[in-house]
Amino acid sequence: MASVPISEDSRFGLRRQARLTTPLNLSSGARLGPVDIAYETYGAMNADKSNVILICHALTGDQYVASDHPVTGKPGWWWRLVGVGKPVDPARHFIVCSNVIGSCMGSSGPASIDPATGDPHAMRFPVLTIADMVRAQAALLDHLGVERLSAVIGGSMGGMQALTWPTLFPDRVESCIVIASTARHSAQNIAFHEVGRQAIMADPHWRGGDYYADGQVPSAGLAVARMAAHITYLSEAGLTEKFGRRLQGRPENPNGAKTFGFDADFQVESYLRHQGLSFVERFDANSYLYITRAMDYYDIADDHGGSLAKAFTATKARFCLVSFDTDWLYPTAESRIIVHALNASGAQASFVELSSPFGHDAFLLECPELNRVVDGFLKGGRA
Amino acid sequence: MASVPISEDSRFGLRRQARLTTPLNLSSGARLGPVDIAYETYGAMNADKSNVILICHALTGDQYVASDHPVTGKPGWWWRLVGVGKPVDPARHFIVCSNVIGSCMGSSGPASIDPATGDPHAMRFPVLTIADMVRAQAALLDHLGVERLSAVIGGSMGGMQALTWPTLFPDRVESCIVIASTARHSAQNIAFHEVGRQAIMADPHWRGGDYYADGQVPSAGLAVARMAAHITYLSEAGLTEKFGRRLQGRPENPNGAKTFGFDADFQVESYLRHQGLSFVERFDANSYLYITRAMDYYDIADDHGGSLAKAFTATKARFCLVSFDTDWLYPTAESRIIVHALNASGAQASFVELSSPFGHDAFLLECPELNRVVDGFLKGGRA
Numbered sequence: 001m002a003s004v005p006i007s008e009d010s011r012f013g014l015r016r017q018a019r020l021t022t023p024l025n026l027s028s029g030a031r032l033g034p035v036d037i038a039y040e041t042y043g044a045m046n047a048d049k050s051n052v053i054l055i056c057h058a059l060t061g062d063q064y065v066a067s068d069h070p071v072t073g074k075p076g077w078w079w080r081l082v083g084v085g086k087p088v089d090p091a092r093h094f095i096v097c098s099n100v101i102g103s104c105m106g107s108s109g110p111a112s113i114d115p116a117t118g119d120p121h122a123m124r125f126p127v128l129t130i131a132d133m134v135r136a137q138a139a140l141l142d143h144l145g146v147e148r149l150s151a152v153i154g155g156s157m158g159g160m161q162a163l164t165w166p167t168l169f170p171d172r173v174e175s176c177i178v179i180a181s182t183a184r185h186s187a188q189n190i191a192f193h194e195v196g197r198q199a200i201m202a203d204p205h206w207r208g209g210d211y212y213a214d215g216q217v218p219s220a221g222l223a224v225a226r227m228a229a230h231i232t233y234l235s236e237a238g239l240t241e242k243f244g245r246r247l248q249g250r251p252e253n254p255n256g257a258k259t260f261g262f263d264a265d266f267q268v269e270s271y272l273r274h275q276g277l278s279f280v281e282r283f284d285a286n287s288y289l290y291i292t293r294a295m296d297y298y299d300i301a302d303d304h305g306g307s308l309a310k311a312f313t314a315t316k317a318r319f320c321l322v323s324f325d326t327d328w329l330y331p332t333a334e335s336r337i338i339v340h341a342l343n344a345s346g347a348q349a350s351f352v353e354l355s356s357p358f359g360h361d362a363f364l365l366e367c368p369e370l371n372r373v374v375d376g377f378l379k380g381g382r383a
Numbered sequence: 384m385a386s387v388p389i390s391e392d393s394r395f396g397l398r399r400q401a402r403l404t405t406p407l408n409l410s411s412g413a414r415l416g417p418v419d420i421a422y423e424t425y426g427a428m429n430a431d432k433s434n435v436i437l438i439c440h441a442l443t444g445d446q447y448v449a450s451d452h453p454v455t456g457k458p459g460w461w462w463r464l465v466g467v468g469k470p471v472d473p474a475r476h477f478i479v480c481s482n483v484i485g486s487c488m489g490s491s492g493p494a495s496i497d498p499a500t501g502d503p504h505a506m507r508f509p510v511l512t513i514a515d516m517v518r519a520q521a522a523l524l525d526h527l528g529v530e531r532l533s534a535v536i537g538g539s540m541g542g543m544q545a546l547t548w549p550t551l552f553p554d555r556v557e558s559c560i561v562i563a564s565t566a567r568h569s570a571q572n573i574a575f576h577e578v579g580r581q582a583i584m585a586d587p588h589w590r591g592g593d594y595y596a597d598g599q600v601p602s603a604g605l606a607v608a609r610m611a612a613h614i615t616y617l618s619e620a621g622l623t624e625k626f627g628r629r630l631q632g633r634p635e636n637p638n639g640a641k642t643f644g645f646d647a648d649f650q651v652e653s654y655l656r657h658q659g660l661s662f663v664e665r666f667d668a669n670s671y672l673y674i675t676r677a678m679d680y681y682d683i684a685d686d687h688g689g690s691l692a693k694a695f696t697a698t699k700a701r702f703c704l705v706s707f708d709t710d711w712l713y714p715t716a717e718s719r720i721i722v723h724a725l726n727a728s729g730a731q732a733s734f735v736e737l738s739s740p741f742g743h744d745a746f747l748l749e750c751p752e753l754n755r756v757v758d759g760f761l762k763g764g765r766a
Contacts, residue, residue: 027643028641028643029643030643123645126643127643127644127645184628185628186619186622186623186628187619187622187623187625187626187627187628187649187651188614188617188619188622188623190628190649190651190652191610191614191622191651191652191655192614194610194647194649194651194652194655194656195607195610195611195614195655197645198606198607198610198656198659199582199585199607201645202582202586202603202604202606202607203585204587220585221585223581223585224578224581224582224585224607227574227577227578227581228578228611231571231574231575231578234571236569236570236571236711239569239570239571239574240569240570240571242570243570244570245567245568245569245570245573245682245685258411258680260410260411260412260413260509260510261510262506262510262580262584262672262676264577265679266570266573266577266679268570268573268574268577269573269574269577272574272577272578273577273581276581289645293645296648296649297641299628302628328619328711
């Protein structure tokens with residue numbers, strides 16, 4: 001194993017990549033190796049290695065949790081929660097955030113080169129699960145000499161990884177924070193993902209995933225996939241508040257007017273198109289296929305004989321669950337199912353539903369209550 | 384004007400098409416003419432022409448409300464509500480159901496031939512509104528010698544037309560039944576439609592809408608549009624009940640197993656793919672663009688100085704509103720807004736929220752309560 005610090009980040013993250021030479025045993029039975037893991041660290045490990053916090057990112061997230069994104073230049077996706085003086089604080093914690101395998105920001109995925117052939121894996125990359133992403137994170141922690149996590153934290157798909165951690169490595173997690181997430185993907189969740197995958201695969205540039213050689217990527221399909229998904233991240237009320245039926249201003253009509261055509265007359269159309277177009281600048285279509293597939297396969301109870309409670313009997317971890325009242329992607333009822341299972345398993349669990357107009361996206365937005373909950377929970381333990 | 388009876392239907396409908404030579408004045412300011420209207424009638428007009436009921440169809444519906452569909456062979460889409468012994472009964476009513484303009488089942492739309500050029504209109508067809516669809520229906524009724532409607536009834540987009548009728552023709556409607564509908568399209572409604580339109584336009588077979596000559600139609604894009612829309616027609620709970628996370632059976636594994644691939648492992652994926660594929664057999668992609676656009680432009684209050692109540696001050700019609708508790712496309716709150724406006728305008732309005740697990744689609748499914756409500760309302764008046 002070798003670790004290569006790539007650069008000091010413009011903020012305070014340390015950009016690194018590790019090549020793990022021991023192959024990973026995947027849920028499918030396949031083996032993946034060598035495995036590259038791109039990650040950022042913030043702060044320093046203390047002498048007894050008791051201050052390590054792992055942060056897990058969502059579907060289209062990445063390791064730049066609190067560093068400027070190298071493509072978009074935007075601040076890290078969870079800068080509100082992670083930073084000096086924030087609940088997760090590099091002055092106190094050694095913070096690790098790695099790009100999930102299957103993704104496209106430096107960790108092994110369909111866009112990365114298969115050393116066996118010298119070509120991108122494309123659709124020959126093995127299908128992954130959330131558990132596989134967690135196994136890769138555990139291998140990275142081995143590589144970093146970290147035995148136990150003071151905390152693992154994630155929202156959305158990051159919450160799925162956080163929740164999976166104590167089920168796979170019951171002795172390596174002291175506390176677990178799961179935000180706006182679920183213990184299994186619902187039929188509706190799968191349905192929306194399937195629409196996105198079909199949109200990508202319907203794009204003639206997709207070509208069975210082998211589109212890397214000529215730069216003609218399935219942008220149109222990926223943009224449609226993103227647009228459909230983006231609607232699920234927002235609440236109906238939030239969309240109404242933000243856009244309503246307001247029309248786009250145009251040079252010839254600054255207040256907007258119906259064009260009786262197919263331009264983006266409504267602001268919400270223009271916004272969605274922008275979401276689709278800007279997403280394809282930073283994300284790989286095959287990665288989108290692989291990660292949505294991993295999420296659809298996710299069902300912790302199914303991996304434990306149908307009992308969610310059984311998944312947690314071996315762990316001593318404390319749990320903190322947070323949901324948002326307008327989140328219809330992973331609604332509060334899903335968090336409640338997790339809490340009931342934790343209670344049944346005898347685990348220590350706290351749960352709060354926060355109020356926000358912003359739907360699922362609330363976990364990424366300004367939410368002082370979320371910071372207070374995370375801060376209080378972390379300070380209530382050893383972290 | 385000429386009316387051409389095409390054939391007697393296998394059930395009891397009379398299949399007709401009318402060519403209306405007087406051009407329609409459209410909301411956009413454009414004029415459309417001549418206008419073909421394909422329609423079905425059931426029953427006979429009585430001597431004083433007081434038993435006429437107009438039924439308005441939804442986005443992908445058609446005039447075959449109670450007749451077998453000529454392409455799919457399936458029973459009419461509202462056979463549960465319309466038929467001998469049903470609330471809308473050809474033994475008592477003269478029932479008219481016409482294909483909306485902009486659609487593709489015989490009425491003028493983008494796929495029909497522009498007599499001026501001999502080619503399909505394609506995207507040169509004028510952009511329509513729900514009001515334009517209603518104006519075309521009114522012209523058809525003129526053609527049939529029908530002055531007043533005993534009732535106008537519709538669900539979903541059909542409900543939008545039904546609700547628009549008394550606002551445009553306050554003296555021609557005695558009663559109005561609006562089911563699972565709304566007085567305006569919300570930001571979320573527009574957003575989902577925009578995803579569908581972008582999926583169609585991203586299909587390279589679309590070619591700006593000029594795809595009729597070689598039979599290479601944008602099927603893939605239209606299928607994705609339908610899949611995305613279809614999710615909005617169903618409730619989360621309904622999808623869970625119907626499919627949950629159940630896996631597809633296969634010859635080699637009848638009970639289903641994860642393939643760790645991108646086949647339709649889950650039943651809900653297979654169902655959605657089927658919905659997409661079967662839809663493209665019967666529907667025109669450009670029609671889908673035009674009709675979704677009309678729905679997005681729909682906002683009755685906006686057409687009346689921002690006051691929904693004002694839209695109804697001139698009419699003496701009685702109103703019946705029905706919503707379904709699991710409908711998140713046009714939720715109960717939207718019906719309530721209509722009822723409040725009707726009350727404010729002094730109109731007679733009854734309103735009921737029905738319970739159903741099936742979401743928006745409930746208005747098309749077995750629902751004895753719906754039949755009772757419609758039957759009671761129609762019998763409570765002169766119908």
